[in-house]
Amino acid sequence: MKRSILPLLLLLILVACNVEQRKEIDFKEWGNYWFQGKAEISSFQLSQHRYGESRAGQAVLIFVTEDFSRKKHVKLDNPDEAGKDKISVLKMNQTRDFITGIYPYHMMLSAFTPTKEASQGLKFTASVQEWCGQTFTQFNLSKKDSYKGKLYSYFEKEGDQSINIQGLMEDELWNLLRINPNQIPLGSARIIPSLFDQRFNHQPFASEEAFISIKDISERRSQLEVIYAKGFRELRIDFEKTFPFHIMGWEEVTIRSNGQQEKTTATRLAVSTIDYWKHNKIEDEYLRQELRLQ
Template sequence: MNKSIWLLSTIAIVYLFVACETPPSESTASLKTATTSLSAPTSSLVSPFTNSTNTLDKYWYQGKGELNVYSLEQNRYQDIHPGEALLVFVTEDFLTDRQVKNDRYESANSTPILKMNGITRFTTGLYDYSIMTSVFTPVKTRDFPRTLKVTHSAQDWCGQVFSQINLKGEEYQYQQFSYFESEGDDQKNASANLLEEELMNRIRMDYQRLPVGEDLKFIPGLTFLRLKHKPYQTYTATASLKDYEGADFTGEKLKAYVLEYPEFQRTLTIVFSSVAPFYIEGWLDSYPSVFDGKMRTTKALRSNTVLLDYWSKNANTTANAELREQLNWR
């Protein structure tokens, strides 16, 4: 074998293993399979969306899904990496007991939901990340004031991790399956506080009910917890809702929902239109990078939106290729 090719291959492999950093010492517990209760259920725990009267209008019931493409600058390791993000919003019927999509319509335990599928893809030097989050939030908030389920998966060249959150009474049950020995298979419960993952669904449904104030209890987004190797639990946050006054985003009558976590030195800003159907224009997520501790900001900017019955566009046709080009999704 040519020595120069062998040397380059060796360097690439060494870089790959170094870049896949092990979780910090706070997560170095042995393989866990038993359920750990992080906070006791509280019967007085009230969702801020309990008294929401908003229902989705006919925009959401056209037999189509809303596809939103975003240009992405992702904070990872010690750099900002180029990428792309896709948010898919669609309504469907959901079984409240089994917490899965209602396919057969044989059960009365069904309610309409707004589902968000979020996909993030970016490259860190040599190798790629692909992250997907699905959030299932009931539309009838008086009957079901809490999001019922969140699923999350992250893949890179080192391995993959799958996590799931299910509402069980007054608790959110969390399961994680990780390729890291120090994380392993894990199951925990936390009181059914606010989920960062549900914020975009809530904005699309009734943004005026978003919680604001200090000393709020939030379970952070699973993507953030994954990339920072932080434990799943409730954290204290401060939230505000205000007119957007920055220069990064453009749109009609923009609002900014700002969520701050003092423990992480993290500020998440979601920018959206206050005019129906309340498009998510993008987000800014600032926190210290994992390798060098310098403050960097993930930025996502909406570039295109298409309303489409995308699930029927699965043939290798010129028309479908043109739709993908129109969406500008690689």
């Protein structure tokens, strides 16, 4: 009798150890594009609203797959030796550069989302540098939908703080869209607003009720829309309907307490799939011109 039970127990253990995989995705097609050892770089003409005015600037989206450490939440140096600690992620780096009067803003946001495993994003970071000082924010997934975070800021009222929060990161929606729009939870959800938005508005970190939808805007394009229930923020991302779901632009709207709307927009200029880390010589600078980067 004990022998007959043993196989069943082993089966239950194996099932419990299996991680749920993403569904309704053609991973053969997906892998042919994303696992070719290159990154996708897109440049955008940016109109960033800051200090009551729209500022002309430039944004860049960099999407690339990496072998990530489940435990340390960093890129693995030796993935072939990592065993079960290795997990494949899609990384988005988003940069924004613009001028406010005499001084510049340099911003960067990173999001790391498992490619095949149906898990929320593992890590999110954002940094802002301008002549007044710099700030850095990082959130790591601690369990199913909970994040532990740190904020380091030069502002006295913010200082260095630790944050615990539950919800879906708005900044993950970009990665889910690129994996497949069918991975985005539609309808009402608890969303943690973008780390960039938190830096601009200096509001305490909190998850907010929001409504997520996707609609057709032309024969070839769709639009992801996020509307926050309290009416303080709206996000719209335009993307191509077919794989690999290129992002063509976005719009962010901040609504102030007096009803004033502050709008930020980005429109794609160029896109390239390239192993950019191998092109770091002076003679490679022509590649920036191809991407229409300043």
